[in-house]
Amino acid sequence: MSSCIHHFLVVFLVFVCFILDPVDAADGPAQKFLLSCGNQKGGADADGRKWEGDAKFLVKADRSREAKADMQDSSLPSEIPFMSARIFNAETSYKFAINGSNRHFLRLYFYPSSYPNVNISNSYFALNVGETTLLNNFSAALTATALSQAYIVKEYALAPSDLNDLTVTFKPSDKYSGSFAFVNGIEVIETPEMFDDNTGMVGFSGDSGVTIEATKASMETMYRLNVGGQFIPPTNDSAGLMRSWYDDTAYILGASSGVTNAANTTIDVGNGTAPLAVYSTARTMGPDPNVNKNYNLTWVFQVDANFTYLLRFHFCDYLDQKVNQRVFEIFINNQTALDTMDIIGLAGSAGSPMKKDFAILVKDNKGDNEIWVALHPNVSVKPEFYDAMLNGLEIFKLGDSKKNLAGPNPKISDMMQKQIDHNTKDFGSKKSYKSAIIGGAAGGAAAFGIAAGLIFVINNRKRKYPGQDSVSSWLPVYGHSHTASKSTMSGRSHGSTNISSDAACNCRYFSLAEIKQATKHFDESHVIGVGGFGKVYRGVVDGNMKVAIKRSNPSSEQGVNEFQTEIEMLSKLRHRHLVSLIGYCEEDNEMALVYDFMGKGTLREHLYKNNKITLTWKQRLEICIGAARGLHYLHTGAKYTIIHRDVKTTNILLDDKWVAKVSDFGLSKTGPNMNQGHVSTVVKGSFGYLDPEYFRRQQLTEKSDVYSFGVVLFEVLCARPALNPSLPKEQVSLADHALRSAKNGTLEDMIDPHLKGKISAECFKKYAETAEKCLADHGTDRPSMGDVLWNLEFALQLESNLENPKPASNKRSIDLTDHNSIMAMHRNTLSLGSEDIDGSEDSEVFSQIVNQKGR
Structure with missing residues (x-):
């Protein structure tokens, strides 16, 4: 009997050990910790994930305190975990019980906003996990400012260890008086091993x-x-x-x-x-x-x-x-x-x-x-x-040999600092300046994780940040651009608009007196154009800077909305092929927008009727490529697509060097995410360029811009308006007439007489095919702006090869141009990190892109 009991106990113990074996436990659900720091109750984020309070994970909690952000930036995906923070005045740790034999993702959420009784620009700290240094002398405010982000998420893939606990230690820097550490959220997720031994x-x-x-x-x-x-x-x-x-x-x-x-x-x-x-x-x-x-x-x-x-x-x-x-x-x-x-x-x-x-x-x-x-x-x-x-x-x-992963803080350049000082000197009282900056210190206005080194800055002090002498300026994988907040610039607005502090800091404020002086009190002889918003005047500011000033017509229905949209959009964007907004004025019921002056006017002026200069085919191609680059940037340069909604030849401007720039963003819309696919909106735009699918369904996509650009391409080729009521009924619409002619094989009959016999057959075929595809009835059948750009570049190459035949090179293009020239080409093409580059050397490099020889 005792023998049977003994065998039973052995079997039972083996069974229990099997159930509790850690190998089997590892096959269960992955460990997850989501802490909303400085928040006792926790809560759910926008994705429905539940975050818990952080207090029970703290070691020496008395060295920290809870804080609530003073304002919620509109780019935050949800209040949890960003609106609450844990602030550390001394070295403090979080401790998590984990399965140390597995790898873990550690994500740290930082929202460097304004918190009670602290100055966020004084926050410098180190962060360690065990013996590994993740951050050193880190400033979340400086990083967010230099990279134009409202918040930052740092992600680390922590290697397995022999320990079954994870200790995350925050240590305020001892280099600066009054420095402190903070964090808004901590996420720990157990992961399978994703990397190879060698x-x-x-x-x-x-x-x-x-x-x-x-x-x-x-x-x-x-x-x-x-x-x-x-x-x-x-x-x-x-x-x-x-x-x-x-x-x-x-x-x-x-x-x-x-x-x-x-x-x-x-x-x-x-x-x-x-x-x-x-x-x-x-x-x-x-x-x-x-x-x-x-x-x-x-x-x-x-x-x-x-x-x-x-x-x-x-x-x-x-x-x-x-x-x-x-x-x-x-x-x-x-x-x-x-x-x-x-x-x-x-x-x-x-x-x-x-x-x-x-x-x-x-x-x-x-x-x-x-x-x-x-x-x-x-x-x-x-x-x-x-x-x-x-x-x-x-x-x-x-990590390096010292188990260090910490890089330097991004650098705010002297040019950025000068722009900050220039903007801040026009602000009213210190009180109004401070209230404006609270909304923008953490973030900027540029798009998603765009190319490295975005240079637009919002600073919450006229002095420079300490510790910014390093040169790092990469854009982290988790970067989210600041968008329009609902705060109004104190001392600026009269209640008619809500310009975000972010946008206000990224462009200059002009007084009404300055605007009147620049335009000779809105002298009619200075009018260079009229649009739905109002009249456009040429002017001079700062002694010799030529500008175009768009003055709102009080009776315009577009007025306030277009004024606000234009500032919010263009303050975020700087690209060689987008017109630059210098500043704005809102005073005594007057609203005005100040732009760079485009010396050659609109594209339409050079195509038909009283055209100033007859453009060659190559010039027209280069202008179309430039405009396509600008639109391609709008569609792809941000987390969400920006849809222009009013693409036409009068909204493509030309500077003194014939560089095309897309203008007029008053009707623009921020596009959808992947799950939506479109923006439902009241139909707006210009007849003749309007996407018929958008008109039918009232659902706007980036392919609506592609359709309008297709009309522009035919307008450039044929030198006739998008709509011409004086022509026979079947020819009134350029889009319909061009598509019908292409189908019948008679498109060449529509070519501008100035271009007859001056376009190579291969180039004409590629260009015409591209324009036709843009005008497909269904948006899903149209190419993206990136594809349109590629085809236009190819068409230009075909034209250039005919003019200057050259043996093909077998060398790789990466060896054809030295490093510096290629980077200059990159800056000119994307213009994501700097303003327009107008130097002769860079202009020459830009022409290398346009003239695709040997590429």
Whole structure:
């Protein structure tokens, strides 16, 4: 009997041990901690995720206090976790009980707004997890200001350890008197091991190969891109990891951005480490093998120097069916990472996701702290298609030998500081200035995680921040632009408009006296145009600066709304091909907008009727390309699409050097996210250019701008208005008449007589096909503005090759131009980090982009 009992107990104990075995426990739900810091009750965020209070996780809670933000920026996705904060005046830690043998994501949420009894610009602190330094002398306010973000999310992938607790320690800096640390939210998520034991270092091969043990490294997420696709919110990520995936457009070098496409076949994501949406879209080089052989599809990223970075490429070839159809080379910082990338060959089948990891050391080289990623067809293996393809890209910073991941704070340049000082000197009392800045100190007005080094600044002091002598200016993976808040500039508005403090700080305020002096008291001889908003005057400010001043007509229905929209939109945007807003005036019931003066007027003035100068075909192409670049930036340069809604030849202006700039944003709308697909709105626009699908359904998309631009393309080709009631009924609408003529093969009869016989057949065919596709009846059948831009660039190349035939070069384009010239081209094309560049050297470089010889 006792023997039976003994055997029963043994079996029972084995069963209990099996149930409680940690290996099996690890197969259960992943650990998750979501702390709303400084908030006792916690709450749910906009995605429905529940956050708890942080007090029970604190060690020595008496060294901290709870605080509530004074104002809620309109770009915050929800109150939780951003509106409450935990402020630390001494070293304090959070402690989490975890399974230390697994990797964990740590996300830290910072909203550097105004909090009671503290000055947020005095916050400098270090942050450590165990022996690993994540932040050192970190200023969330300075970072948000320099990068034009309302809030910051830092993400780290913490390596497994032997400890079963995670200690996150905040330590205020001892370099500055009165410094403190703060945090708004902490997220800890257990993850499967996502990295390999050995990842090869680029630049080392063969017997001397150097690898890193990524499984043992803690990392900071720098960039996470859905290449060729749209923004993917955390709630749509795979495996519950809550990662955000951003559009890659802002990081592409030059105008040769390739083409985007989407899968129309089933994809098995079983082997993938990214969500299905990443593998379902891609960016390729384009359909023309001769063009593809002479350029690289290139992305550029700014990073912190003297760190090793792991780059993860996500691939899924859903366009091909077998090996050796698409084979290409991968270059990282001008070094070959892989010379024969055959996705299907490495993945094993078509439509199968795969990843490829590489590591590279980035050293400080004269301040150019960058990672260049370039793809180029491998012509030596003679694939069926000379093309390259990429679906997704992640970049992680690895801790150094001292277990340090901390980089320097971004730098506020002297130019930015001068602009700050210039703006602040016009503000009223200190009280009004302070109230205005509260709403903008944390954020800016530029778009999403745009290219590195956005330079628009909102500062909450006329002095510079301490500790800003470093040079880092990369844009973190989690960057969210500040949008219009509802605060009104004290001492400015008279109750008619609500200009956000952010927008007000990014452009100059003019007094009514200054406006009257500039226009000679609105002298009629200074009128250069009239629109729905009111008259436009030429003027001079600051002694010799030529400007265009748009004065509101009090009887205009567009007045207040257009005035506010124009300021909010253009204060966020600086691009070579968008007209620059210098400032505004709102005083004594007068509203005026001040712009850069466009010496050559509107595009329409040079096309027909009393045209000042007859434009050559090449000039017209260059102008169309410039306008397309501006619209492409609007559609892709922010977290959400900006839809212009009134694209026409009178809203394309030309400066003294014939550079095209898109203008008039009074009707613009911020576009939808992926789940919506459109904006429901009252139909507005100009007849003749109006998208018929938008008119029918009252649903606005970026393809409505594409339709209007298609009308512009035909207007440029045919030199006739979009609507001409004096013509026979079937010819009144340019769009209808052009499409009918193209179908009948008589489009050449509509060409401007000044251009007859002066356009090459190949160029005309490509241009006409592009314009026709823009006018497709259904928006889904129209190309994106990026595709339109690519086709126009190609058309210009065809025209240039005919004028100046030149043997094709076998050298890669990345070797054709030195580094500095390529970066100048990048600045001119995207203009994401600086104002227009008008120097002769840069203008010459810009012409290299327009004239596509050898690219």
